[in-house]
Amino acid sequence: GQQVMQIPQYQHVQEGEDFTTYCNSSTTLSNIQWYKQRPGGHPVFLIQLVKSGEVKKQKRLTFQFGEAKKNSSLHITATQTTDVGTYFCAGPNVLRGNNRLAFGKGNQVVVIP
Amino acid sequence: NAGVTQTPKFQVLKTGQSMTLQCAQDMNHNSMYWYRQDPGMGLRLIYYSASEGTTDKGEVPNGYNVSRLNKREFSLRLESAAPSQTSVYFCASNLDSRYTFGSGTRLTVV
Numbered sequence: 474g475q476q477v478m479q480i481p482q483y484q485h486v487q488e489g490e491d492f493t494t495y496c497n498s499s500t501t502l503s504n505i506q507w508y509k510q511r512p513g514g515h516p517v518f519l520i521q522l523v524k525s526g527e528v529k530k531q532k533r534l535t536f537q538f539g540e541a542k543k544n545s546s547l548h549i550t551a552t553q554t555t556d557v558g559t560y561f562c563a564g565p566n567v568l569r570g571n572n573r574l575a576f577g578k579g580n581q582v583v584v585i586p
Numbered sequence: 587n588a589g590v591t592q593t594p595k596f597q598v599l600k601t602g603q604s605m606t607l608q609c610a611q612d613m614n615h616n617s618m619y620w621y622r623q624d625p626g627m628g629l630r631l632i633y634y635s636a637s638e639g640t641t642d643k644g645e646v647p648n649g650y651n652v653s654r655l656n657k658r659e660f661s662l663r664l665e666s667a668a669p670s671q672t673s674v675y676f677c678a679s680n681l682d683s684r685y686t687f688g689s690g691t692r693l694t695v696v
Contacts, residue, residue, distance in 0.1 A: 482626075504683060515676055515687040516629070561629070565683065572617045572636055572680060573644075578628035 477564055479577035486552045487585050494580040496545045496562035505538055505545045506574070508561040516561055557584045588612055592677050592688035599667040599695045607662040607691050609677030617680040618660040620644075620652060622673040623690075629676070635660050667695045 476499040486492045496505065504523045508516040520529055522538035522545060529536045535548045549556055559581045563574040590611045599605055611618065620632040631644030633652040641652050649671060651663045664671060672695045677688040 506683065506685075508685070515689050516685070518684050518686070521684065563685075572683075573619075573631065573634060574683070574685065576629045578626065 477575045477577040479580050483581050485583045491550045493548045498543045501542050502564035506563045509558050511558045554584050590686050590688035596692050603667050604665050610659045611679040615679035615681045619678045620662045621676045624673050669695045671695050
């Protein structure tokens, strides 16, 4: 079946440093989404990428969709303590219809002050 | 503009007890979902409803039932709770592929 894989699963990042988290799909995606879940909270939609090679920025966050539309990345610069949480990527489940997302297992980020 | 509301927020059940988790959205979304989240497992889909009156099984439906009462409400029922159902449960709704999640129900089965 379709798989969405995220690497790494865990990251410890020093405050002020940059980091990147990666997402890979076993199938070509029509779009990819990113969500953030703060500790003890619920996932919150961050962004959706649709076009091949698309790059979008939100302040210190840069999201990229691969040319083949099978991978994506999230790069955060100058990490702050507010960046702590788990970042999920998700893409439409091609086997079950575009209304159902296949989520990766997430990248849990710990920020070291 | 409450979004997706889940009740209760916390619950402790004894093995074999039953309960219903409630979910309601006020965004007029057609699709609604129930997920469970366990450490290291990410979000796993339990059941899904594409529209009022329709439901479909997800990855981990065993031990659960759902009801799509109307467009707003989608409930999840545990008929006979088991310790393996200890988890955090999230309800979500969907518009244009963007999911809006509720704040979750933290369920412990002892």
